[in-house]
Amino acid sequence: xxxxxxxxxxxxxxxxxxxxxxxxxxxxxxxxxxxxxxxxxxxxxxxxxxxxxxxxxxxxxxxxxxxxxxxxxxxxxxxxxxxxxxxxxxxxxxxxxxxxxxxxxxxxxxxxxxxxxxxxxxxxxxxxxxxxxxxxxxxxxxxxxxxxxxxxxxxxxxxxxxxxxxxxxxxxxxxxxxxxxxxxxxxxxxxx
Amino acid sequence: xxxxxxxxxxxxxxxxxxxxxxxxxxxxxxxxxxxxxxxxxxxxxxxxxxxxxxxxxxxxxxxxxxxxxxxxxxxxxxxxxxxxxxxxxxxxxxxxxxxxxxxxxxxxxxxxxxxxxxxxxxxxxxxxxxxxxxxxxxxxxxxxxxxxxxxxxxxxxxxxxxxxxxxxxxxxxxxxxxxxxxxxxxxxxxxxxxxxxxxxxxxxxxxxx
Numbered sequence: 007x008x009x010x011x012x013x014x015x016x017x018x019x020x021x022x023x024x025x026x027x028x029x030x031x032x033x034x035x036x037x038x039x040x041x042x043x044x045x046x047x048x049x050x051x052x053x054x055x056x057x058x059x060x061x062x063x064x065x066x067x068x069x070x071x072x073x074x075x076x077x078x079x080x081x082x083x084x085x086x087x088x089x090x091x092x093x094x095x096x097x098x099x100x101x102x103x104x105x106x107x108x109x110x111x112x113x114x115x116x117x118x119x120x121x122x123x124x125x126x127x128x129x130x131x132x133x134x135x136x137x138x139x140x141x142x143x144x145x146x147x148x149x150x151x152x153x154x155x156x157x158x159x160x161x162x163x164x165x166x167x168x169x170x171x172x173x174x175x176x177x178x179x180x181x182x183x184x185x186x187x188x189x190x191x192x193x194x195x196x197x198x
Numbered sequence: 199x200x201x202x203x204x205x206x207x208x209x210x211x212x213x214x215x216x217x218x219x220x221x222x223x224x225x226x227x228x229x230x231x232x233x234x235x236x237x238x239x240x241x242x243x244x245x246x247x248x249x250x251x252x253x254x255x256x257x258x259x260x261x262x263x264x265x266x267x268x269x270x271x272x273x274x275x276x277x278x279x280x281x282x283x284x285x286x287x288x289x290x291x292x293x294x295x296x297x298x299x300x301x302x303x304x305x306x307x308x309x310x311x312x313x314x315x316x317x318x319x320x321x322x323x324x325x326x327x328x329x330x331x332x333x334x335x336x337x338x339x340x341x342x343x344x345x346x347x348x349x350x351x352x353x354x355x356x357x358x359x360x361x362x363x364x365x366x367x368x369x370x371x372x373x374x375x376x377x378x379x380x381x382x383x384x385x386x387x388x389x390x391x392x393x394x395x396x397x398x399x400x401x402x403x404x405x406x407x
Contacts, residue, residue: 026272029271030268030269030272033271034268037263038260041263042260042261045261046258051261055264055267063271066278136257139258158252158255163222179217180213182216183216190247190248190251193254194247196254197254
């Protein structure tokens with residue numbers, strides 16, 4: 007498809023001219039990042055899909071106000087992370103229990119890509135590890151989860167994180183420091 | 199060795215290890231920290247443990263995006279445009295349309311019944327017929343629109359709403375205005391039929407039985 011070869015800037019310009027297909031191509035470029043961000047932030051696949059969808063619809067609505075000389079990704083992440091944080095506030099579910107229902111745990115596990123080359127017990131151990139890590143991330147306080155997400159998965163710089171979260175640089179550093187320490191303490195037994 | 203132990207105590211949970219791992223230290227600070235690291239077991243342990251955490255986070259696999267995700271988003275764009283243009287959701291208009299249609303249908307029916315029973319004989323047939331026809335046509339159109347609107351509402355994220363282009367919104371609003379006018383007309387006839395009942399009967403020579 008021709009739109010796959012266009013630059014991000016060109017896709018944005020075309021979208022603003024009314025080409026919805028161009029926006030579709032833009033969605034395809036970022037759907038993995040945004041969906042996974044929402045999934046890690048919420049720990050729930052259904053909620054992640056809804057939040058990711060809402061992120062793109064809001065981005066479409068606000069695209070006219072996007073400054074095209076700036077990078078698109080942090081702008082989009084800002085929308086997504088704020089939606090995730092607001093979702094958390096509305097739901098009032100700051101903690102995710104480690105004793106999640108079996109069906110949910112199986113659903114989570116089923117999402118992991120199977121590794122055909124590894125022995126079954128290794129695959130099982132890795133799935134357990136992944137599921138547990140996901141739960142522990144989702145169980146962090148929202149502000150801590152956000153900095154872990156932006157730094158480790160979106161690989162933003164401190165400065166970019168401060169802009170996305172709209173907090174001072176010093177707050178970003180402190181939150182990241184505390185978030186890592188909290189997460190490390192909770193998963194230390196798995197780290198070996 | 200005592201110096202090292204003291205440092206180990208003060209360095210527990212050293213924030214600088216984080217900055218070091220994030221490459222957020224200046225060249226000079228970095229060199230100074232590395233020199234410190236070489237002789238501080240607490241910072242070495244902190245570095246090793248955080249590195250393990252980083253590796254664990256890095257190993258977290260990405261989940262596959264639900265199938266047809268981008269198409270689903272694109273399908274909803276006309277709705278977003280309509281909302282942005284009119285400032286309120288299209289669905290609310292459709293619900294309003296359905297409710298108004300129901301009201302119009304009831305009022306028209308009442309008006310027609312009242313006219314037939316009370317004034318029918320005294321009004322010019324051609325004029326009355328055209329009025330009935332207009333009201334019935336309007337009711338018919340409204341009914342079909344209402345059915346469509348209700349059908350749309352029943353289908354969450356259905357295709358119908360997405361296919362409603364923004365240009366049809368003014369048409370929808372205009373048709374609502376027509377509905378209101380027709381309903382008012384019907385009301386006016388109900389009132390007239392009640393008020394004119396006695397004089398008309400008198401004029402036509404009808405008795406009360």
